[in-house]
Amino acid sequence: MSILVTGGAGYIGSHTCVELLNAGFDVVVVDNLTNSREITLKEVESITNKNLTLYSVDLLDSESLHKVFENHTIDAVIHFAGLKAVGESVEKPLYYYETNLRTTINLCKVMEAHHVHKLVFSSSATVYGIPEQVPVLETAPIQATNPYGRTKIMIEDILRDVAAASDKWSISLLRYFNPIGAHKSGRIGEEPSGIPNNLMPYITQVAVGIRDELSVFGDDYPTEDGTCVRDYIHVVDLALGHLKALEKLDSSSGTQAYNLGTGNGYSVFQVISAFEEASGKTIPKKVAPRRAGDAPVTYADATKAEQDLGWKAERGLLEMCEDSWRWQSHRSKQNAK
């Protein structure tokens, strides 16, 4: 079975390629490498001792995408490619709407032309905005606080309409909570360009001395220690969720949304403590003002994924921190060479 992985050179995509190859799938990656590097896929090949095929193609380029489908018999697509920086989406909304929506529409049109109708889409817990109730169920109100989040809501709507128009389609909308961690080998992991927006890469960069101190955005939230609570999920657990979702597409049609989270919430201070324990490093920090748009508390009810897909996150916060730290240490040593 051949799986096309768009955005497969990226953070979640590369970890999913490892699990797909380990499970015996043939993997074809389409990635324009705007936020990733080809070497990551070489690492994937070396971790798994298997080969994959990379097309350095932009999903906005339908003609090249058609050729990929002509060259391979694709059974299903996992669609990670897209832009994901919340702050940037506020500054460049048209770039985000155009890239995230058009790439997905192009992809679906090309899939349709080649009679491929199985799709797993990277949605996000961002579609819940600031949830009214936790744990968050898939049936919770949908409301985003930024353009990036609205692209995910719009794409979910588009995909629901596509599946409603033809019962050939089977589409899984996976709403990720907060992916962190890295592959155990320390050879692939999250690699943000510039100043990290997200908590874990910021912490790991402070730990290796790239940044001086972490700003904790707000300690006056109505939580136990005053900092925001999130559902951090190991990227390998997340990757494995994609394999379960793929399996399910064989016996279903229409669209289904699934939360992929652990069901546990941890505060910013708890994450810092866990990281300090895992790495043996102290993370210098200061409390800064709240960040606009942050939900005080969000974590998943992931029961639906467990019941329908037979998937459950297994890795805990300490392991996530250990693996993030191994990856960051490895990268810093490589950069120092």
Ligand code: NAD
């Ligand atoms: P990433 O940036 O590491 O990976 C995305 C990949 O898509 C990159 O390799 C990039 O080069 C590629 N890409 C971007 N635009 C493209 C285009 N026009 N054509 C071809 N390739 C293109 O991001 P990630 O963290 O791996 O996220 C993957 C998906 O999961 C994204 O859709 C993101 O919105 C979603 N998601 C991520 C998170 C998170 O916190 N990382 C959380 C929820 C949802």
Ligand code: WQD
């Ligand atoms: C986590 C917590 C911050 C950085 C984002 C996107 C979401 C999804 C996952 C794609 C919050 C605090 C952070 C820092 C801090 N991505 N923090 N200092 O905001 O929950 O989710 O990534 O779909 O759409 O919004 O994750 O890692 O940015 O923040 O105190 O330097 O860490 O305030 O409480 P978030 P995050």
